[in-house]
Amino acid sequence: MSSAFQALVVENADTFSVAVKDVSLDQLPAGEVLIRVAYSSVNYKDGLACIPDGKILKSYPFIPGIDLAGHVVSSADSRFREGQPILATGYGIGVTHYGGFSEYARLPADWVVPLPDGLSLREAMIYGTAGFTAALSIERLEENGLSPDKGDVLVTGATGGVGGAAIAMLSKKGYRVVASTGKPEAAAYLRSLGAAEVISREDTAGSGGKPLNKQRWQAAVDSVGGSSLAAILSQIAYGGSVAASGLTGGTAVPATVFPFILRGVNLLGIDSVFCPADRRRSLWARMAGDLKPHNLEALVHREVSLQELPQALSDILNANHKGRTILRLSAS
CATH class of the missing domain: 3.90.180.10 (Medium-chain alcohol dehydrogenases, catalytic domain)
Incomplete structure (x- = not known):
């Protein structure tokens, strides 16, 4: 060599x-x-x-x-x-x-x-860190009560790597997924991944920064952060969760405690970098199996x-x- x-x-x-x-x-x-x-x-x-x-x-x-x-x-x-x-x-x-x-x-x-069996080298890199982060987000949401019969799941930053993978995986598992994006021209692409509905970034922001808004989502996969994350927290249904993994919308989250103490909302931090090895291997097996999109x-x-x-x-x-x-x- x-x-x-x-x-x-x-x-x-x-x-x-x-x-x-x-x-x-x-x-x-x-x-x-x-x-x-x-x-x-x-x-x-x-x-x-x-x-x-x-x-x-x-x-x-x-x-x-x-x-x-x-x-x-x-x-x-x-x-x-x-x-x-x-x-x-x-x-x-x-x-x-x-x-x-x-x-x-x-x-x-x-x-x-x-x-893992069921995954090619190329498919592993279609996933990459972005896909692994999406899968980890879904698994953490499942551990906190995510279920297809409880309502819509919001995915923000939908045209990004984490967002796209989350849409495809959630759709495979039978969830009704709503994709939020700042790129309206990408609607057909997002629907091809499995999004049932595509909404604008502005729609996700809700109304006027209220501490609590109408309960719209059972859960969310958020790769945006910032004020968008604060708005999403105010819209999560009672006992629901948000899996947060990104900061393209900023690092400051201007939220209140009300979603947490009045609706029991969970904010789940997702770190794919130092995820323990045992969980990492088991999750990649799921990405080759039940989470692998069609x-x-x-x-x-x-x-x-x-x-x-x-x-x-x-x-x-x-x-x-x-x-x-x-x-x-x-x-x-």
Whole structure:
């Protein structure tokens, strides 16, 4: 095996640069498992890692990419064998540890998940961190009483990775899903994923910032945050829950205690980065099974090569996309 391969490298010495470059195996960080990467995916956090003021990376040069799927080349850990298909998301991947925008990656064994039966490497990256976050949101909502017979489920940021995956999974499970978006032109796409109704971002905001509004949703998957999250909390039915995982709408949530103390509403924080390994593996098995949408491929916006990746990263930062962008490194 040649020690030279290609990766997207971010540098910030005399000038900031993002370019596809040759890398050697001895430049990869320590870890028990060497992986030939077949697919990765493009996420908003990856875009931030590739701009000077993104506040994601702490050291340079660096290979970003928070998701990857591929085959084991070698392993010093007996849990993994040569040729085994695996996936990895979360932890320090693509943030503090070289990530998936590379033909090869080396990771700590505890970060690696065997690819579950019923899922291909490409499908794992259609999901990626976004799909895993959506699945974790749904599972946490189920643990807090989510049921198809209790009413509508709202999904905000619906054209994003988390939102689209949540719509498709919830629809597969028999829920009536209402998708909220600021892109009215995406209504047909959202319905193709399984949304029964598409509403505007303004409609989600409700009326006038009241502490309590009409009870509209049994639950919500929210990847927006900010004032939108406050409005949603005021509209959740008695005993319902909101699974919150994002901040594109801001970090401040101007809410009151009334939804919590008068309606028993639950605000569930969703963190996919440090999700425990046992839960991570069991949830990926569900994503290959009962949560796997009939139309998973419908989530894909496009598939790109390493050379096309810089433009894809720019597009995700500028919201010039919908659904998922898949990076193809080696399909073999």
